[in-house]
Amino acid sequence: EADIYQTPRYLVIGTGKKITLECSQTMGHDKMYWYQQDPGMELHLIHYSYGVNSTEKGDLSSESTVSRIRTEHFPLTLESARPSHTSQYLCASSVNTGTSGVLTDTQYFGPGTRLTVL
């Protein structure tokens, strides 16, 4: 079981509200990620971070922002939530591991936050 946590697990809010989804990991991983996942669809990378003070946008355009002030903490913020933001948000962290002599990135996922914007 990976030591990566997300809060809240479920959130229902009204349009226009500012929200922050929390993600923390206690494994000391430098790399962290935020994914968005709709039911029956693939995960889409929206943000990632290589380490403290490093953040990058992912493949999927997102109106959210992230910060990485501490290694263990990678919060995601929506300044003004809209119904189109309704989705599952998954946080992950990763560490390099070796398999068959090849260095690979093993990602550990949190339980997710199910966001519903009314």
Next chain:
Amino acid sequence: KNQVEQSPQSLIILEGKNCTLQCNYTVSPFSNLRWYKQDTGRGPVSLTIMTFSENTKSNGRYTATLDADTKQSSLHITASQLSDSASYICVVSDRGSTLGRLYFGRGTQLTVWP
């Protein structure tokens, strides 16, 4: 275009039966392929990882195969249990960047009935 396609989209089997899930990919270059299990309302958990040189990898009742020439992988589940009910996601990583970009399939939703 780099893609990962999984089949079937959903599958229902009886407890104790075996099943095989398929994954075809067009990702290039190729670094590794993982199978994840995602329980409803939870984050994905890694089951197996295979690199270019590996043909098969087992994790308990889960056995993954990889044919890098045809760019196909399968996940075989033996003697299924009710707890195997989940979405199984195929994820392929390329070597194009230090991040090792990941390409996710949409998953196969497996339901095991008693």
